[in-house]
Amino acid sequence: MIMKHTLLSILLVAAMAVASSVQSMAQSNPAQARAILDKTSKVIGHKSGVSASFTLNNPTTGNVSGTIAVKGGKFNARTPQAIVWFNGKTQWTYMKKNNEVNISTPTQAQQQMMNPYTFINVYKTGYKMSSAKAGSSYEVHLVAQNQKRSIQEMYVTVNSNTYVPSRVKMKHNGRWYTVTISNFSAKKLSDSLFAFNSKDYPSAEVIDLR
Template identity: 50%
Template sequence: MKRIGLIRVAVVALFTMHCSLLTCYAQSAKTVLDKAAASITAQTGVKANFKMTATSGNTSGTIAIKGKKFYATTPQATVWFDGKTQWTYMKHNDEVNVSNPTEAQLQAINPYNFIHLYKRGYAYTMNTTGNNYVVHLTANSNERKIKELFISVDKKSYQPTQVKLLQGKKWTTFDISNIKKEKLADSQFKFNSKDFPKAEIIDLR
């Protein structure tokens, strides 16, 4: 009986230790994401270059971020988002689509949206690859449009270097570089029709 009691104590102790290690591991992954978010968060704004690889095609461009606002340019399109409304100017047909995007739609064009996304509704694990931490996020609910994310973070600067996300069955990868903090005017994140006098504006809200 004493032996059975000791075995039970040992099993409980091991189980408790295992849970503690998992908790610590999850916390360390979240800490890395917290530091990554802090490294690219500035009241004045941040700019960076990005390259997007997706099944629908590849592109590259620049992005400016200020809080939840962002402005992105590629050879195909220009996107403004003021925190609520998004304007997408398609260069090939001189057309502007106006919408109130969902969380998933924002993530598809703004890789930095993870700084708001990861804080709720996802479980974390983490590995290291070369000079990067790689945090794997999986959605806690099937209702999440973005089911998984892999966020690579530089070990020294804690700046994100890559965001890879799964929507439906399709993966999209953003490689990020040349991150700089700059003073950005709020007007940069709103579409100005005077700059595109001939563009057709289509309101999808």
């Protein structure tokens, strides 16, 4: 009986040691997680610009697919329902159904809904980070130190060879939104791509919401 208890104790200790080892391997230190996103930031932040296709899973409205072009803090997103231009400060949203353009100054969360690459700026301050290896990808987990931030929690999946992100999952107001990214490409983009030109939409109603 004593031997059985001793053997059981040894097995339990061994199992706990293995579990602890697996957990420590799966969750990297914050410095490694930051290093992954630093490399990803350089890839996305290509000085000439980048483009990609995306699908946003919105828990309220369902899936929305489209394309996005990014250059620094600017972006242009296009879906079957709308076109969004953002020049780093002002956002123009053209709603095709209503033939109207809304002008606004978007919050961080609003930018994130249309530009999945916003995380390349927000991760640098105010987030606790860890990362795990999943097949040929890294998954970086970010949790806001201040839960009043618009993006409270985030998972960023990045290819471990190219550091191109393939998925961004974010928590906003208690709800999870997931953006799947494909067809990533670095290319030269004109700055004019990121600002609304009224000459291209002469009949559209312009509504300033700032």
